[in-house]
Amino acid sequence: MSRIIISGASGDLGRRVTGLLLAANPDQELILTTRTPDKLADMASDTVQIRYSDYQYPEAVSDAYAGGDILFLISGLNLGRRVSEHRAAIAAAQHADVGHIVYTSVGGVQPGNPALSARDHLQTEADLRDSGIAYTFLRNHLYAEIVSNILVAPAVPSGVISQATGDGFFAPVAKEDVARCAAECLKDPSAHAGRIYEITGPELLDFHQIAAIATHVHSSPVEYKPVSEEERLAFFDAVGIPRTYDPTMPPSPDGHLWASDELVSAEVGLAQGFQALQTRHVEQITGQAPEPLAAVMERVREVRYDMIDATVA
Structure with a gap:
């Protein structure tokens, strides 16, 4: 049996994928790596190892990956260090003779995309x-839960969603659909070797349509008003969100760390059509159709974004 390494295993996606793998096979051998092993102490067993790992310390990553066969490389959050951190993880995987890496990329990656995260x-x-390791890319599109609880819910009291997304289209995807795709690829990586999947929801929508969905779900009128990139940055400045990501900065009210340069560049990329993709890859990988945005909104509308986890999936 192959031993699967899950990087960043204490995060939401890592926990979801771990749960799906163990539900499918309680004897699955796993190496769960994290900067905070104490958070996963209750998951340790004869077949599940918890190991300390931090991308900033390559030796720790190399030690953590030892004995693993397949790596689920969950991308880092730090815009300033993401590429170098991933390179450290790839080098550690090479050193550990890992045979396959399933990587969480982002939707619509291609040259020319202005989104800073897409460049990384x-x-x-x-x-x-270039690593010589077999790979699978999961280009995960914007989480439907982010659309629901970060972009839409705060706008309901005013009735206006304002973003620099123009009339661009995208296909938001539920977190659990992303997790299910990852778990399937990890269970049988050879069947997905060299594949590049665009993991999307079932509908291609613009924010005018999303505002209409929000109006129905929240029983309150919501409209979408596009704004310029400069206006959007000024808004984030006004509410105290820093321009550039810093891992030491205080979390936003939703409990996460956001920086406006990355957020707004992603909105501009959406406006320019880089997210205008809708595929059937979720269904092809898992055999199950992805959850529509309206259903996600109904399911999580009363839950803080940072409290959304597998218990409400």
């Missing part, structure tokens, strides 16, 4: 191609 992921995809 494009580079890591290139690094993985």
